[in-house]
Amino acid sequence: MGISQEISYRLEQLILDGGLAPDQKIPSERQLAERMGVSRAIIREALHELQGRGVIDTFHGKGSFVASIVPATRDLDESGPLMHLFAGHPRTMYDLLEVREQLEGQAAFLAAQRATSMDRHRLTKAFRILEETDPLSNAKPDHGFHQAIVEASHNPILVHVLKGLKNMMLLSVQASVANLNPREAMRHSIMKQHRRIYKAILAGKPAAARKAAIDHVRFVADSMRDLESQGAEVIRMPLDAKHSNSGVTPSA
Amino acid sequence: MGISQEISYRLEQLILDGGLAPDQKIPSERQLAERMGVSRAIIREALHELQGRGVIDTFHGKGSFVASIVPATRDLDESGPLMHLFAGHPRTMYDLLEVREQLEGQAAFLAAQRATSMDRHRLTKAFRILEETDPLSNAKPDHGFHQAIVEASHNPILVHVLKGLKNMMLLSVQASVANLNPREAMRHSIMKQHRRIYKAILAGKPAAARKAAIDHVRFVADSMRDLESQGAEVIRMPLDAKHSNSGVTPSA
DNA sequence: AATTTAAAACTGGTCAGACCAGTTGGTTAT
DNA sequence: ATAACCAACTGGTCTGACCAGTTTTAAATT
Structure with a gap:
């Protein structure tokens, strides 16, 4: 030693x-x-x-x-120690979405077959807020909605993993949904997708819920890909030389 | 940064x-x-x-x-308190498998469509070792096989998450596959499943690979459920510091 | 020639001092 | 009181030197 x-x-x-x-x-x-x-x-x-x-x-x-031992469920403040590591890599965003796709799908699936009446109530509440807000200007309702779903899955592991991924997400990109081009068509699409997920879960249709959730994540990913190819600055990448201390400040 | x-x-x-x-x-x-x-x-x-x-x-x-894969990486140690919370609750095992099911599926899917020639080579090597070993007495080859798959997915996030889950897995139960009842039929089933996954990936059939992988994990989960209902002691919880090895030796 | 031995030529481990870059708090000028 | 500013923190990086193990190479011995 x-x-x-x-x-x-x-x-x-x-x-x-x-x-x-x-x-x-x-x-x-x-x-x-x-x-x-x-x-x-x-x-x-x-x-x-x-x-x-x-x-x-x-x-x-x-x-x-x-370091504080327990992350304390704060908003976007801190994330897992190891999680920071991947953030900032260009490809990471899509890697994340590839994983999230499946996990959100599974969460919706389980939620559809396990949600209790209280879960349904919470989910409905989150959904209403979501519908009343502009999904492209405020990411919080979206957050809340997905959170309600995964919690309704009654799988702590799933909750934990998705929470971690979501934190990484915030480090990779300012706000996934918020950065999307505020085109009316897209706004409508996203709302429609949310409603589809919501209804499937409430109706207790696991397979449909999963598909809806997967499609949703995939849609977001594709949208970002499109945006990026159009030259929009969605993803930060401080990898090489003249890195300019971009993006996310822990205290802000 | x-x-x-x-x-x-x-x-x-x-x-x-x-x-x-x-x-x-x-x-x-x-x-x-x-x-x-x-x-x-x-x-x-x-x-x-x-x-x-x-x-x-x-x-x-x-x-x-x-570092070799074996040493207890403090990877998901971030969930320190979480770990202690989860471990010991028998349901954790199945929660884990529910998540793993999707992730392994996705890994196989991506591997099937992204594996390079080197990946295929490694996968083949791992598979051969797997076939030559008794899957019920030694978990290492199984480990290596699944590891090769997820690495072939070329998604670091996926690698990381699955590694974390696997670690939690090891804390919940000594060795998932190894503890299964060594019935000849089951042994044969598992080998068959492995081969199915392997072939699908090599053949570049993502959908088939995903299904095969999901079925495999699900089969393992079901097997454990059956065993448990028969009163077998499958789930253990070693988390304590002291007791080194009472019972099943992880064959290190 | 084969073997032993010693000396380079690696490897990581530590130190020193300098300078750059954010943060903070106090002093001064307004 | 407030704003601007400067000095004294803090961590971040660089340079070049030297120490301490390990491995390779080449010389010396048998």
Whole structure:
């Protein structure tokens, strides 16, 4: 074991021992370096390791903080530690949609055959809000609707996985639906798709619900693809050299 | 995000997408530094992050290597509390399978339409090993086969999600397939299913591949359900730190 | 020639000091 | 009081050197 490992171990120990509580600030790299009698490079390497393990989060100019153990279901604030990794890759958006397609489909399927009366009530409520809002200017209702569906599936794993994917989604693109071209035809299509999903679930038709959900996601994906081919800037990709610190700021 | 993160993303993507296979050596730090146009310090920090996530292992004087799949990656450790919540609840197993069903299906689908010649080669290799081994006494070949499929899908997100699910799987039950009742009929069924998946992918028939994969997972799930109803002890929950191996040895 | 040995030539590990780039808070000028 | 500004934080990156294992190469010995 190198010194770097030892340091990360000691830091981790420090955190776990209660010396440092979640969201608490960690001493600066220079301080740690001096206090532990080691170069700053080592400290940085150790911190990166902890960062990789999701133990801490680091912010330029502010410092490093102990990661909160539980994401706390906040809106778009934080996502899984590992999730950040894929975000920013150009292809990631479509990779995500390919996975989401199936999962949303399965969620709708299960919802259709498992939704309780309370689920149906919540779903209806979410759907009404959705219908009353412009789906292209506000993504939240859309969010709520899909969330209601997956929760009605009564599969915690599914809920968890989709939540993770949705977080990644937000990191890859500002807001999937919101960025779509506000053409009237498209707006109408999306509403129609939502209604189709909703009705299928309420009617207790799993197969139909699945198909409707899959078609919906696929439609969104295709729309984005079209937009992109038209030169619209939907996807950010800071991969190569002159990356310009694009897009999503955690605190905003 | 800093350059350091970007580098680790790029490396990660490279590894997950099959550019670098497990146990394969990663270029030296100095090489990477020059090739990616950054300082060696950055490379080291990026590597430490991957190291923290268990993606790679580093040895003084030798180099860094892609970690073998086996070691308990802290991947979905983000769901730490979640894990503890889920594990122990028998239903979790089936929740997992419900999700996996779709994902494996999608993986097979994509593999069928995207697999390169190298993918096919790896898949074939994995399949041969699978056929030569008793699927009920050793879960590793099964693992390898499914892994080869999902990697051939060329969707890093899918790879990641399925890996996470698989980890949760291992926590819920020692070894899904391995614990099945070694009835001759079942053994034959499973082999047949594997072959069906394999052929569909090689033949480039996405729809058929998906169906085969879904049927396979569903079959396993049903088998477990049957077993459980017969009073067999299928579901275990080892999550505790101490008890190392009481009962079934994962044949490590 | 075959074998042993020693020396390059790798690899990662650590250090030092410098400079860039965000963030923050206090001081000053308005 | 408010705005503008500057100084002192914070992390981010670069450079080049040197130490410490490992492997390869070439010389020395048998």
